[in-house]
Amino acid sequence: MPDSPYLPERLTEGPSLVLVGTDYRHAPLEIRERVAFGKDDTSDALVHLLARPEIGEACLLSTCNRTEVYVRPCDEQQALRSVVEEIFEARAPQVESQGRLYVKWHGEVASHLLSVASGLESMVLGEPEILGQIHQSAAAAESVGATGDVLKRLLRAAFNAGRRARAETGITTGAVSFGYSAVELARNIFSNLERTKVLLVGAGDIARQVARNLLERGAKNLTVTNRSLERAESFAAEVGNVQVLPFDSRVEALREADLVVVSTAAEEPVLTREQMRRGMARRKPRALLLVDLSVPRNIEPQAGTLDNVFLHDIDSLDHLIQRNLKRRREAVPQVEEIIEEELNHFRKAYQGRKAEPLVAQLQRQGEAIRAQEVEAALARFPEDTHEHLHRLTRALVRKLLHHPSTRLRREQQEESQLALVRELFKLDPEE
Amino acid sequence: MVGLRFLSEEVNPPVQSFLAAATVLLPLAYLLLVVVYGALFFSRHPRAERWAPPLLLGTLALHLAYLVGLGFKWHQLPAATVPQALTVVAFATAVVYALVERLGKDRSTGVWLVALIFLFQLLSSLLDRSDPPVLDLFQSPLFVIHICLALLGYAAFVIAGAYGFLFLRLYRELKSGRFRLFYGRLPPLEVLDRMTSGALMVGFVALTGAVACGLGWAMKIGYQGWMTDTKILLTIATWLLYAAALLLRRLRHWQGRQTAWVSLAGLVAILVSMITSNFLAQGLHNF
Numbered sequence: 001m002p003d004s005p006y007l008p009e010r011l012t013e014g015p016s017l018v019l020v021g022t023d024y025r026h027a028p029l030e031i032r033e034r035v036a037f038g039k040d041d042t043s044d045a046l047v048h049l050l051a052r053p054e055i056g057e058a059c060l061l062s063t064c065n066r067t068e069v070y071v072r073p074c075d076e077q078q079a080l081r082s083v084v085e086e087i088f089e090a091r092a093p094q095v096e097s098q099g100r101l102y103v104k105w106h107g108e109v110a111s112h113l114l115s116v117a118s119g120l121e122s123m124v125l126g127e128p129e130i131l132g133q134i135h136q137s138a139a140a141a142e143s144v145g146a147t148g149d150v151l152k153r154l155l156r157a158a159f160n161a162g163r164r165a166r167a168e169t170g171i172t173t174g175a176v177s178f179g180y181s182a183v184e185l186a187r188n189i190f191s192n193l194e195r196t197k198v199l200l201v202g203a204g205d206i207a208r209q210v211a212r213n214l215l216e217r218g219a220k221n222l223t224v225t226n227r228s229l230e231r232a233e234s235f236a237a238e239v240g241n242v243q244v245l246p247f248d249s250r251v252e253a254l255r256e257a258d259l260v261v262v263s264t265a266a267e268e269p270v271l272t273r274e275q276m277r278r279g280m281a282r283r284k285p286r287a288l289l290l291v292d293l294s295v296p297r298n299i300e301p302q303a304g305t306l307d308n309v310f311l312h313d314i315d316s317l318d319h320l321i322q323r324n325l326k327r328r329r330e331a332v333p334q335v336e337e338i339i340e341e342e343l344n345h346f347r348k349a350y351q352g353r354k355a356e357p358l359v360a361q362l363q364r365q366g367e368a369i370r371a372q373e374v375e376a377a378l379a380r381f382p383e384d385t386h387e388h389l390h391r392l393t394r395a396l397v398r399k400l401l402h403h404p405s406t407r408l409r410r411e412q413q414e415e416s417q418l419a420l421v422r423e424l425f426k427l428d429p430e431e
Numbered sequence: 432m433v434g435l436r437f438l439s440e441e442v443n444p445p446v447q448s449f450l451a452a453a454t455v456l457l458p459l460a461y462l463l464l465v466v467v468y469g470a471l472f473f474s475r476h477p478r479a480e481r482w483a484p485p486l487l488l489g490t491l492a493l494h495l496a497y498l499v500g501l502g503f504k505w506h507q508l509p510a511a512t513v514p515q516a517l518t519v520v521a522f523a524t525a526v527v528y529a530l531v532e533r534l535g536k537d538r539s540t541g542v543w544l545v546a547l548i549f550l551f552q553l554l555s556s557l558l559d560r561s562d563p564p565v566l567d568l569f570q571s572p573l574f575v576i577h578i579c580l581a582l583l584g585y586a587a588f589v590i591a592g593a594y595g596f597l598f599l600r601l602y603r604e605l606k607s608g609r610f611r612l613f614y615g616r617l618p619p620l621e622v623l624d625r626m627t628s629g630a631l632m633v634g635f636v637a638l639t640g641a642v643a644c645g646l647g648w649a650m651k652i653g654y655q656g657w658m659t660d661t662k663i664l665l666t667i668a669t670w671l672l673y674a675a676a677l678l679l680r681r682l683r684h685w686q687g688r689q690t691a692w693v694s695l696a697g698l699v700a701i702l703v704s705m706i707t708s709n710f711l712a713q714g715l716h717n718f
Contacts, residue, residue, distance in 0.1 A: 167477075184615075188601070189620045189621065190620075285685070287621070287687075304606070307686070307688070315608075
């Protein structure tokens, strides 16, 4: 591959970093699945990469929507070439020439990873699982010793940004799928999902999705009913923690249910207004949420006019999803601010590292002078005071050097400032 | 008592200055709380999340000092005028809200409660600041209990009214499928219903106690004019309204929506009773 297309456009401040990746925006599923890495594959790939001298540190992030390799290179161009060959072209030979890859350099790498962790790069904006996937990638890299000081700091910054984005902004607010929106509606009506009695009418894929969402969020009392009892039983066995009810008992079950989710392929309503009215008359005075996910609708729309009955069909759920997506989009500027703050912390931490050898040299020199002077003076003091003398002088040196060391580590230092410190303390620049 | 009067006369100028400053500061502090809780409700801003609790506590402390100052200045319960009653109701509502917030760990309803408290305090600060009558009846323990229970009841009804309003707004959005301002920003309907009926119950018990103490005290002094006392008649009407609502809730399974409407109607009745009896009518409660 030619060197030129991926030359860094600008060298932003921060450590030397390279990112090579592909995602849902750049590659179709058939390519993404070829370059997807499982847990064991990830470790093997990292071990192979680290065997190359041009790669100092590496981390591989692979999800259904992206495969990205983050590298701290020892030789930037060579490292880039190795990653493309080892990770991508070995599995999908045409991937590079088809323009399916993207490459980022230095500061842009850091910024990209923090955006990914915050959910800004996800197919569904604010999708929450990505942070867990980055955690897994970091653990895999750590287990084979692929991450060093720079990537560890970068990953820590990404976790912080991801956590803060979720806690401090609305980037993950609200349901953005039909399955979860039924759960979200229930949470706005009932105080405790655990005690909410759920009746699922229909045992298809949609019911399965809703049931899993409910169980994941704490619902304990689920009942399924279907025209084919056999199908309902198989549904209950597959999903688990679900009771089965004969289809003819569905109206009777309204007496106890709090949330009814209907998703059948019936052409006629399976719950009419009249059935609902009778069911409501026999209930204790509490709300009933009806979610109709069928097309054509399986609950008579007039049922929604009954007092304390909340009826929602896929149009109203879509309205809810669009509203939630809008709120997530509105949170993007806030998330970007968080990313910028965390990037600044990362840059500062990196700048502090730049001064680390000088601080160590300063402390070594201080200790050497102390030891030399104490050794010369020890003969003049009684032997039982020698230990005290050492302790006292060590404390003295530590205190004297504490402030300059902290300042050097904390603040971004120009090369000229480091040179001045060397000159002031007569430190050898070659050491 | 003589000693107390002597002491209060000595420190009166600083107390006077503090009360004058607090009259202006309190509405401003509540307005600031409205802004902070508003930011919390609309954008869940983390800074608003951090600032809201200490600001609320600080404002409550200032308000408490103001009420103590008023009591110290006049040597009686600071409830002898409409402005004084309004500020006590505002304080009691704020205390109850602070407790609800602390126990429920939920600040999403704060802006609506604090907005009402701000209005009460603003009215109190803007209304006539003439000296309250120093009455012997304020020295009677039974009368003081009567006043305290009535004001506690009013505070509970204010809270019930606010939660009832929020219940109705969320109910409407959930029913219509048009998810706007309230959906996703408030506690669930069930919780709002519990808060409304809980506050109604507390208010009803307090008002019942207030009416009983008032009757006991009126009998003690041989007061005959209660049939023509607007305040008493309106309070009894309000009491009946709440009693009917609570009874129907229990017997006829009245659900959240009806209770919420009653809480709003009761709040209006209380405001009307407070204004008419103090500004438009004559009677024992016109002080």
